Amino acid sequence: MTTASSVADFDFTGFQPPQPPEIALSNLRAVRLHRGVGQIGPKADQFEQTVSAFGAGEAGMKKVVESFAGVLKSFHDTARAASRQGLISTQTREAVDDVLGSLAEEFEASFRQVHSNLRRVNEMAPEMARDFFAEASVKMERLKTFWDNAASNVEKPAAGPRMN
Numbered sequence: 001m002t003t004a005s006s007v008a009d010f011d012f013t014g015f016q017p018p019q020p021p022e023i024a025l026s027n028l029r030a031v032r033l034h035r036g037v038g039q040i041g042p043k044a045d046q047f048e049q050t051v052s053a054f055g056a057g058e059a060g061m062k063k064v065v066e067s068f069a070g071v072l073k074s075f076h077d078t079a080r081a082a083s084r085q086g087l088i089s090t091q092t093r094e095a096v097d098d099v100l101g102s103l104a105e106e107f108e109a110s111f112r113q114v115h116s117n118l119r120r121v122n123e124m125a126p127e128m129a130r131d132f133f134a135e136a137s138v139k140m141e142r143l144k145t146f147w148d149n150a151a152s153n154v155e156k157p158a159a160g161p162r163m164n
Contacts, residue, residue: 029085036078043071061114068107075100 019027050067053059076097083093 026085029081033078033081033085033087036074036081039074040071040078043067043074047071061111065111072100072104 047064047067047070050059050063054061054064079088079093079096079100082088083090088096
């Protein structure tokens with residue numbers, strides 16, 4: 001049972017009164033904004049690394065698309081958080097959204113072009129390979145004939161003791 005004297009003896013200095021909802025909401029929005037800004041750099045770096053890996057043949061297009069989507073989402077989330085925090089106006093947010101939208105459209109168009117070119121290469125590859133293999137086969141047959149003729153003019157060594 002709690003008595004008045006035990007409550008009076010308790011140290012309340014570590015406790016703060018609850019914040020009003022508008023301040024708590026503002027703080028939450030500020031945390032989201034800072035978290036979003038903090039994610040932009042690493043996600044952009046990851047995208048650049050993925051693009052480099054793709055160029056070197058170490059990553060597939062799926063990884064590039066996933067990485068790009070992550071960067072775009074970070075920018076979008078940060079713009080939304082900044083707008084809610086009142087750091088940017090609605091017009092600025094719309095302008096940022098337009099830039100992100102056009103960037104996404106350009107990436108999608110570029111991706112479709114790459115996909116189309118890859119499909120075309122895959123369709124042409126067997127025919128190109130057949131042509132190469134046919135030419136290579138003719139050249140190898142000529143080389144074989146050359147070496148057979150060259151070797152026929154060389155005296156075969158006498159069978160001697162085998163060296164192991």
